[in-house]
Amino acid sequence: MPIKSYIAFPAKGQRSVLSKELNKLPWCEAIPAENKDVLVLVTDTKDQKEEDLFQEKLNKIKSLDHLTLVSGFNDPGF
Amino acid sequence: MNRRIFMKRLAAASAFSAAASMFPGIIFAEEQNSNVPDGPISWKKSPCRFCGVGCGLLIGLANGKAVAVKGDPKSPVNKGLCCVKGYHSVMSLYGEDRLTKPLVRKNGRMVETSMEEALDLVADKMKETIAKYGKDSVSLYGSGQWTIPDGYVASKLMKGGIGTNNLEANARLCMASAVTGFISSFGMDEPMGCYDDIDHANVFVLWGNNMAEMHPVLFSRILDNRLKRGNVKVIDLATRTTRTSVAADRSILFKPQGDLAIANAICYEIIQNGWVNRKFVESHCTFKQGKSNIGYGLEDKFKFKDEAKNISFEEFKHFLNDYKPENVEDLTGVSAKDIKYLASLFGDPNKKVMSLWCMGANQHTRGTWINNLIYNIHLLTGKISEPGNGPFSLTGQPSACGTVREVGTLTHKLPHGVVANEKDRKMAAEIWQVPVENIPAKPSYHTVEMFRALDRGDIRFMWIQVTNPLVTMPKLNRYKAATEKEDRFIVVSDVYPTPTTEIADVILPSAMWIEREGMYGNSERRTQHFEQMLEPPGEAMSDTWQLIEVGRRLGYEKLFPWSQETHIEEIWKEYTRFHKGKKHGMASYEVLKDQPGVQWPFVDGKETKWRFNGKYDPACKDGGFDFYGKPEGKAWIWVRPYEAPPESPDNDFPFWLNTGRVLEHWHTGSMTRRVPVLHRAVPHSYVELNPDDATKLNIRTGDKVKLVSRRGEIVLPASVNQRAQPTRGQVFVPFFDEALLINQLTLDAFCPISKQPDYKKCAVRVEKV
Ligand code: SF4
Numbered sequence: 001m002p003i004k005s006y007i008a009f010p011a012k013g014q015r016s017v018l019s020k021e022l023n024k025l026p027w028c029e030a031i032p033a034e035n036k037d038v039l040v041l042v043t044d045t046k047d048q049k050e051e052d053l054f055q056e057k058l059n060k061i062k063s064l065d066h067l068t069l070v071s072g073f074n075d076p077g078f
Numbered sequence: 079m080n081r082r083i084f085m086k087r088l089a090a091a092s093a094f095s096a097a098a099s100m101f102p103g104i105i106f107a108e109e110q111n112s113n114v115p116d117g118p119i120s121w122k123k124s125p126c127r128f129c130g131v132g133c134g135l136l137i138g139l140a141n142g143k144a145v146a147v148k149g150d151p152k153s154p155v156n157k158g159l160c161c162v163k164g165y166h167s168v169m170s171l172y173g174e175d176r177l178t179k180p181l182v183r184k185n186g187r188m189v190e191t192s193m194e195e196a197l198d199l200v201a202d203k204m205k206e207t208i209a210k211y212g213k214d215s216v217s218l219y220g221s222g223q224w225t226i227p228d229g230y231v232a233s234k235l236m237k238g239g240i241g242t243n244n245l246e247a248n249a250r251l252c253m254a255s256a257v258t259g260f261i262s263s264f265g266m267d268e269p270m271g272c273y274d275d276i277d278h279a280n281v282f283v284l285w286g287n288n289m290a291e292m293h294p295v296l297f298s299r300i301l302d303n304r305l306k307r308g309n310v311k312v313i314d315l316a317t318r319t320t321r322t323s324v325a326a327d328r329s330i331l332f333k334p335q336g337d338l339a340i341a342n343a344i345c346y347e348i349i350q351n352g353w354v355n356r357k358f359v360e361s362h363c364t365f366k367q368g369k370s371n372i373g374y375g376l377e378d379k380f381k382f383k384d385e386a387k388n389i390s391f392e393e394f395k396h397f398l399n400d401y402k403p404e405n406v407e408d409l410t411g412v413s414a415k416d417i418k419y420l421a422s423l424f425g426d427p428n429k430k431v432m433s434l435w436c437m438g439a440n441q442h443t444r445g446t447w448i449n450n451l452i453y454n455i456h457l458l459t460g461k462i463s464e465p466g467n468g469p470f471s472l473t474g475q476p477s478a479c480g481t482v483r484e485v486g487t488l489t490h491k492l493p494h495g496v497v498a499n500e501k502d503r504k505m506a507a508e509i510w511q512v513p514v515e516n517i518p519a520k521p522s523y524h525t526v527e528m529f530r531a532l533d534r535g536d537i538r539f540m541w542i543q544v545t546n547p548l549v550t551m552p553k554l555n556r557y558k559a560a561t562e563k564e565d566r567f568i569v570v571s572d573v574y575p576t577p578t579t580e581i582a583d584v585i586l587p588s589a590m591w592i593e594r595e596g597m598y599g600n601s602e603r604r605t606q607h608f609e610q611m612l613e614p615p616g617e618a619m620s621d622t623w624q625l626i627e628v629g630r631r632l633g634y635e636k637l638f639p640w641s642q643e644t645h646i647e648e649i650w651k652e653y654t655r656f657h658k659g660k661k662h663g664m665a666s667y668e669v670l671k672d673q674p675g676v677q678w679p680f681v682d683g684k685e686t687k688w689r690f691n692g693k694y695d696p697a698c699k700d701g702g703f704d705f706y707g708k709p710e711g712k713a714w715i716w717v718r719p720y721e722a723p724p725e726s727p728d729n730d731f732p733f734w735l736n737t738g739r740v741l742e743h744w745h746t747g748s749m750t751r752r753v754p755v756l757h758r759a760v761p762h763s764y765v766e767l768n769p770d771d772a773t774k775l776n777i778r779t780g781d782k783v784k785l786v787s788r789r790g791e792i793v794l795p796a797s798v799n800q801r802a803q804p805t806r807g808q809v810f811v812p813f814f815d816e817a818l819l820i821n822q823l824t825l826d827a828f829c830p831i832s833k834q835p836d837y838k839k840c841a842v843r844v845e846k847v
Contacts, residue, residue, distance in 0.1 A: 003082070005089035005148075007097055007159070009305055031090065033097065034105040037305070040093040042086050048758065065305065066325075068298040070158055071092035071148030072165040073085045073138070 003073045008039040014063035015039065021061050027054050084117060092148040096158020100302065123150055123674055124608035125598045126164040127591045128744045130473030131293050132600025133160050134674040137168060137592060139611055144168035144592065153674040155273060155604065161294035163744060166753045173574060173752030177587035178616025188585065193617045196584055201631030203567050207539040215538045217244035217528055221545035222252065222475030222482050225596030227649040228621040229481035233493060235625055238510040239634040243489045243497055243522040244537065248545040249475060249482035250525040254834035255440040256471040257483055259449020263714050265707025267483050270689040271468035272602040272677065276300055278466025279432040281423045282312045285337060285452060286438020290321040291741035293472055301325065313420065317736060318810055320802040331805050334734050334839045336410035338444055339720040341451035342401035344421045348458050349395055353425030355460030362703045363457050364710065365394045367717040374443050374724035374827040378530050382830035389717065397717045409720065424459050430466030436474060437738065441837045445829040447718035454715050463691040463703060473601040480599015485653065490521035494656040497521060509655050510637060524833035526826050533560030541569040543621045548577040549746040549816050552835045553789050553826040571621055576748045577816050588621055589614035595646040597670065605664060606675035660697035661706065723839045724827045727807060731787060731841035734808040737820050747814035763815035764797040768806045772798040775846055782847035785809065787840055790822035793847055809844060
């Protein structure tokens with residue numbers, strides 16, 4: 001399954017809360033910027049079931065304002 | 079480092095560079111990761127295959143396959159971001175049922191043949207049809223997904239070679255009202271501003287435009303600005319509550335067709351409150367009145383020509399007396415308070431305002447009018463043609479602007495100007511090296527009329543490229559039957575089987591997107607080049623080269639003297655001769671290859687970001703505002719009244735039907751439904767109902783519902799309180815599903831000026847099955 005990266009925008013003043021919440025999810029690696037209110041998020045899900053579960057959990061995170069996709073890597077077999 | 083960790087590093091590195099492009103000076107503790115080597119992946123730039131936003135992408139290639147996608151951080155459009163469709167765009171190249179061999183109908187069955195034979199047959203059929211029925215019996219129907227060279231060659235073949243204006247494109251169904259809106263207000267097509275306006279505006283008014291799903295990357299840019307700058311408000315003015323409404327600061331719902339009255343009421347308020355920018359209006363605007371009661375084009379061979387009468391500001395003001403906000407509450411469904419609030423945003427001299435719209439305004443039986451009316455508001459307040467102040471008409475397709483509007487692949491157009499203008503015909507004849515008499519001065523059929531002509535038998539041959547009209551034409555049953563009539567010959571060039579290939583006599587497999595070289599032009603006048611990165615499968619061939627091959631077989635070798643290796647470069651060089659000068663100059667082939675897109679007018683090596691403003695636009699006289707598309711250099715403010723739509727809900731058909739798109743699918747889904755993740759996300763169409771209506775009819779999500787209009791019926795599952803919510807008395811159905819053809823129900827009424835059909839309003843009955 002794909003590996004994707006996003007830029008995550010926290011709700012006002014919630015950057016470190018969001019970083020913690022995201023890093024709690026097993027498929028996520030969240031890297032907060034040092035000097036701006038954004039995070040880089042890299043996700044790695046094994047299959048569609050995991051991806052759906054991840055999206056479901058993500059939707060429940062209140063400290064997340066919105067996410068924008070940056071990249072996706074489809075085929076690990078290159 | 080194992081391969082998965084390596085890919086994660088690469089993914090993180092892409093996000094670091096996107097963030098750096100969005101937030102200059104941003105620091106990450108782990109930024110050393112951004113220097114990860116690319117390993118076996120090589121990256122090449124291309125505009126996205128899908129929507130008119132025109133994001134710059136970097137395509138990751140390995141072992142002759144496209145394996146990864148990232149937003150191009152160098153692209154000023156998306157600054158390193160992309161949306162779910164963009165990311166999956168490369169997967170849509172690899173569907174299992176790609177068309178790889180030409181197919182020809184023999185005794186009712188499609189049989190494989192060689193490309194040579196198929197092209198011979200297409201040319202022979204064209205010759206035969208012309209000999210039997212005349213040159214106006216053959217037609218070519220393309221698309222806003224045509225590359226610029228595809229469209230240019232199509233125009234040269236049909237208008238310069240064969241000598242017929244039977245050339246149209248599906249952008250007639252999505253952008254024609256935007257074009258006629260621009261032409262009637264400013265005398266020139268395409269937005270004066272650009273996406274950079276988003277970084278300057280304080281207020282975004284979205285006119286019937288679900289940007290969160292249809293223009294997701296631009297909507298992200300708006301939301302990023304709201305977070306970063308704080309003094310930003312988004313107003314969603316719509317007939318349905320969508321993801322955009324939820325993200326907006328204010329959602330204002332209006333009754334279908336009510337937008338005409340809302341816009342006039344806003345103008346009324348602006349004048350009553352003394353918010354008119356008098357100096358701007360006196361120097362740069364003039365007032366006009368067009369015809370009223372202009373019809374709906376429901377009958378074959380419908381004709382309409384608008385006339386502009388000069389009027390005074392006082393007459394304009396008098397006309398607006400009918401649009402006092404309190405008097406239009408019932409008509410629009412919007413409270414006077416909300417209309418006054420909207421007017422106050424435009425009227426505040428300290429706020430920069432951007433209006434954005436797309437299909438809601440354009441697919442409208444008064445599409446040209448609502449475009450004019452939005453311009454009226456910006457002109458009255460002088461909020462136009464400067465950073466952050468601008469009316470901005472968005473496009474849906476990747477090259478609706480670049481190809482259909484700029485090359486002019488419409489019946490009345492030429493690459494520069496219109497067929498009706500002798501000077502424009504002479505210019506085309508000179509560049510194409512054909513006798514000027516070859517180019518007919520009279521437009522023939524716009525899209526709906528072209529399919530009506532096919533039905534009547536006035537057209538006998540149609541070649542369809544990169545579009546799927548057997549899903550997208552309104553009042554589909556009539557036009558499907560037309561294609562199946564005796565003595566009609568249909569050629570379809572596409573990448574996957576569709577309902578349109580099903581009725582074809584010849585199917586030509588096309589090379590898709592980065593399997594060939596080309597250019598697209600996006601909504602902000604940006605032309606983007608992409609090179610051939612992959613081999614097309616089997617015998618698939620680019621649409622450009624298919625047209626050239628057939629053109630040569632028809633005897634027009636001289637029109638197409640180019641070699642296969644360099645034809646795109648040579649076409650570009652020839653085409654850009656049409657646009658020389660400060661008003662529409664275009665970048666050279668070399669510059670396009672080098673840059674992540676270039677905006678026109680490109681003058682002395684510089685892009686023009688804001689047209690008609692002398693501070694930014696070298697074509698303006700005297701350094702001030704100059705609407706040079708109009709002879710007197712003034713923009714036109716139009717009297718355009720409210721007029722009812724041709725069909726409204728009644729006792730027999732009590733609901734409005736609105737149709738449109740969803741985030742995951744591109745148009746008719748022929749590509750995105752082949753991407754498993756996107757297909758699974760929205761596997762089939764559905765009918766969205768308002769929860770109160772659903773309760774009344776005892777309908778729940780998943781229940782089967784029959785929709786019936788005067789033209790057809792369809793059964794599909796209900797969706798209540800899911801993705802979006804129509805207002806009471808309205809249902810919404812997306813059109814991407816070829817198994818559930820909602821256009822069997824829609825009406826082929828169109829805007830009499832633009833000839834663009836209205837897919838947003840007709841009357842239906844809702845029955846629980
Ligand atoms: S917003 Fe449009 S152009 Fe950009 S990635 Fe998505 S589909 Fe492609």
